[in-house]
Amino acid sequence: MRIAARVNGLAxxxxxxxxxxxxxxxxxxxxxxxxxxxxxxxxxxACTVQLDGEPVRACLMFAVQVDGREVTTVEGLAExxxxxxxxxxxxxxxxxxxxxxxxxxCGFCTPGILMTAEAFLRDNPTPSREEIREAVSGHxxxxxxxxxxxxxxxxxxxxxxADGPAAHDDDDR
Amino acid sequence: xxxxxxxxxxxxTVDEALEALAxxxxxxxxxxxxQSLVPMLxxxxxxxxxxxxxxxxxxxxxxxxxxDGGLRxxxxxxxxxxxxxxxxxxxxxxLSEATPFIAHPQIRSRGTVGGSVAHADPAAELPAVLLTxxxxxxxxxxxxxxxxxxxxxxxxGLGEFFxxxxxxxxxxxxxxxxxxxxxxxxxxxxxxxxxxRRRGDYALAGVAARVRLNSGGVCDEAAISLVNxxxxxxxxxxxxRTLVGQEPTPxxxxxxxxxCAATSEPAADMHASEAYRRHLIQVLTRRVVSRAADxxxx
Numbered sequence: 001m002r003i004a005a006r007v008n009g010l011a012x013x014x015x016x017x018x019x020x021x022x023x024x025x026x027x028x029x030x031x032x033x034x035x036x037x038x039x040x041x042x043x044x045x046a047c048t049v050q051l052d053g054e055p056v057r058a059c060l061m062f063a064v065q066v067d068g069r070e071v072t073t074v075e076g077l078a079e080x081x082x083x084x085x086x087x088x089x090x091x092x093x094x095x096x097x098x099x100x101x102x103x104x105x106c107g108f109c110t111p112g113i114l115m116t117a118e119a120f121l122r123d124n125p126t127p128s129r130e131e132i133r134e135a136v137s138g139h140x141x142x143x144x145x146x147x148x149x150x151x152x153x154x155x156x157x158x159x160x161x162a163d164g165p166a167a168h169d170d171d172d173r
Numbered sequence: 174x175x176x177x178x179x180x181x182x183x184x185x186t187v188d189e190a191l192e193a194l195a196x197x198x199x200x201x202x203x204x205x206x207x208q209s210l211v212p213m214l215x216x217x218x219x220x221x222x223x224x225x226x227x228x229x230x231x232x233x234x235x236x237x238x239x240x241d242g243g244l245r246x247x248x249x250x251x252x253x254x255x256x257x258x259x260x261x262x263x264x265x266x267x268l269s270e271a272t273p274f275i276a277h278p279q280i281r282s283r284g285t286v287g288g289s290v291a292h293a294d295p296a297a298e299l300p301a302v303l304l305t306x307x308x309x310x311x312x313x314x315x316x317x318x319x320x321x322x323x324x325x326x327x328x329x330g331l332g333e334f335f336x337x338x339x340x341x342x343x344x345x346x347x348x349x350x351x352x353x354x355x356x357x358x359x360x361x362x363x364x365x366x367x368x369x370r371r372r373g374d375y376a377l378a379g380v381a382a383r384v385r386l387n388s389g390g391v392c393d394e395a396a397i398s399l400v401n402x403x404x405x406x407x408x409x410x411x412x413x414r415t416l417v418g419q420e421p422t423p424x425x426x427x428x429x430x431x432x433c434a435a436t437s438e439p440a441a442d443m444h445a446s447e448a449y450r451r452h453l454i455q456v457l458t459r460r461v462v463s464r465a466a467d468x469x470x471x
Contacts, residue, residue: 041215
């Protein structure tokens with residue numbers, strides 16, 4: 001089946017089999033391997049991406065369902081200068097915050113957490129620790145014990161507030 | 174962990190979906206939010222020949238008032254919509270209270286009301302909550318031998334809809350199109366609570382309650398239903414009757430909670446014994462009935 005979608009702002013079109021999961025589509029067809037595949041039945045949260053800005057499990061959707069829609073993956077967060085490698089300065093505030101708070105160890109679960117946290121902080125820019133826990137409850141992390149993930153999301157809220165609301169959507173991020 | 178091959182139809186209207194479902198020579202399943210069906214496909218527990226995707230049908234996403242002042246939720250209304258809609262919070266606060274217990278935010282972005290009811294999972298929150306609210310299910314099929322686009326519709330009370338675990342009154346050529354609830358009456362209070370090992374997991378047990386008190390503080394109507402309290406999402410009619418005609422004092426509520434636990438039929442599994450689930454049902458019933466009664470008075 002032919003689909004045309006936008007992935008991280010870039011147009012993608014081509015043929016896909018109906019049974020191709022969105023997670024496998026992103027990794028093998030689009031070549032974006034930042035979206036990690038963990039449990040493949042909607043429990044672990046590693047494959048979380050944003051569909052039109054809303055966090056969803058990429059393993060519980062089919063590629064054919066994103067026809068005409070916008071998908072954002074972890075690769076869509078940081079913005080490098082044209083032709084240059086991504087540096088720490090290019091990282092999205094949510095990425096920088098998780099890094100600063102030591103909110104990751106092996107990093108397997110991190111892309112999903114970033115996509116959830118980014119959407120969550122857009123809806124709720126000044127969350128309580130309890131609200132953060134609820135927001136990231138759909139992610140399994142076997143390394144950190146979660147404490148520093150919660151701290152990282154709280155730190156991200158501070159960084160985003162310091163950057164100002166406009167910085168979120170323009171080239172400054 | 175990859176779904177089996179299937180044919181895919183993206184329906185743009187209810188009639189297109191009914192047209193596809195009417196051809197029963199091909200095993201066809203409607204695809205709503207996919208948060209239960211897609212895991213079943215990934216595990217190959219379900220192997221349908223064709224999926225009819227309902228996600229493009231705008232007319233199924235409406236939340237509207239019914240002729241009698243009740244509420245109609247289109248089958249494709251997402252959990253996320255229920256959770257955040259101020260109209261729902263005002264009109265059916267039980268829905269807003271219970272929705273955050275359903276899985277996780279990412280699942281609620283996709284999961285739908287109609288999908289949850291049609292899936293008929295005794296461990297799901299929405300079927301139990303909707304039972305308590307006296308909901309009914311709107312069902313449509315293409316009329317046999319009729320012109321394309323001609324429909325036969327029927328309405329089934331939710332109490333008669335659930336026939337067994339993951340088994341409902343829905344026929345293979347039928348589509349659940351909406352859930353309707355009668356208006357809430359003055360003097361009503363509702364509450365929901367559950368116990369789960371981890372936030373977002375399936376609950377070990379959960380209880381939803383609705384009570385109506387008259388001006389004298391006597392209960393003249395009550396409904397209690399259980400999550401994971403039996404083979405189907407179930408109304409606890411006998412337990413609810415112990416409240417009717419009584420003032421909801423702690424003693425009366427305790428008797429109701431005991432009756433609810435005694436008449437429940439929870440299963441034992443690796444997560445909890447039957448006795449522990451009964452204990453939870455008793456504690457949770459006491460808690461939600463008290464809370465529902467308090468909400469009438471305040």
